[in-house]
Amino acid sequence: MASHLIQGRAVGTPVRVRDATVCSAFYPVRADAARAVIAYSGLDVAEIVPGKAVCVLLFADYRDGDLDAYHEVGVAFLVRPPGGRGATGLADLRNAGVFVHWLPVDQSFTLEAGRTLWGFPKELADIELRLTSPYKRCILRKDDRVVLDLLIKPGVPVPGTGPTIPMDAYTHRDGVTRRVPWKVRASGTRVRLGGALVRLGNHPVAKELSELGLPRRALFSSTVAHAELMFDAARPI
Template identity: 75%
Template structure:
């Protein structure tokens, strides 16, 4: 079994998350702007509508897992797997992976583990999660500056038993792009069209999101009360 030594602790693969709450929102953004943002990765944006890409914002309360308890916020883009460049349309959603562009966390151990094991772009930030009310809110600050304030209104329950869903994540660090196998089992899922309100601050990431066209009407909002996750060993592309 593969393992990694992080801050004197052995982290065995795969890494497991036993319980987490996840809130996410999808936005359609200009494909050319998204393409410019992730050009450094060498990956191609999944153009699900003509001239449109999908940007995902997510905040997660990791309650129990191999990398301890912590809060996380993520900015990701749906991308085409290598070899499918040029394909367009909604059908590409079933092939798309998630390129993780920015991934602040609030704890040092998960930061080092994420960067070392998978090349996730983790950095320390202040992440204020407010999940105890009907509205779910996340406020992210970095270097003393507001990045964003995101408020989600949960939708209707999504029926069906929890199933293990696989999704490939992609990362890029120090000139190396990796593909990371990632699987999620979710319980207590709610979803709705729209349902998000975002306020951007004056941080460079906020400026980047503004140049993508945010704030704007959300495409889809989802919340998960209890998620389990498995992260496998990354593979260099």
């Protein structure tokens, strides 16, 4: 097991999150615009229909895990695995991974660990989460500027606890694109078509999202009351 020294603590992989709430909204965006945003990674976006990619906005409350408790917001895109080309629709999405374009957090330990272990693009930001009501809300500020205000409406309950699902995340840092195998198991899940309202601020990342076509109606949104996650070691590609 690989181990890294983070702020005087040894952290090895896999890294486990034992309890988290995760809320997300999936938006259709122009594939050419999304390609331009992530061109630095060398990866290509997956297309749900010709010319349309998927941008994911998410926020999470990590309550118990190997990297301590913290809040996180993510801007990500569904991407084809390296070398994948051609197909669109379900054939493209079946093998899609998630490229993490921006990942603000509110604690320095997870910031350093995320950058060091996996190359995640973590930055410190002010993250206000409101999770006690059926409507889940995140207000993200960076450099004293509002980036976004995202509201997820309650959806239809999904019964039971889902299976453990393996997935691939992709990151890019210091000129290297990496694949990060991870797994998630969810319970207390709710989903709905649409179901998200987003207001963009005046931060440069907000401008980037507006150039992708946001705000607009989400494809669907989800809330997971209890998620367990496991992140394995990153592998350069």
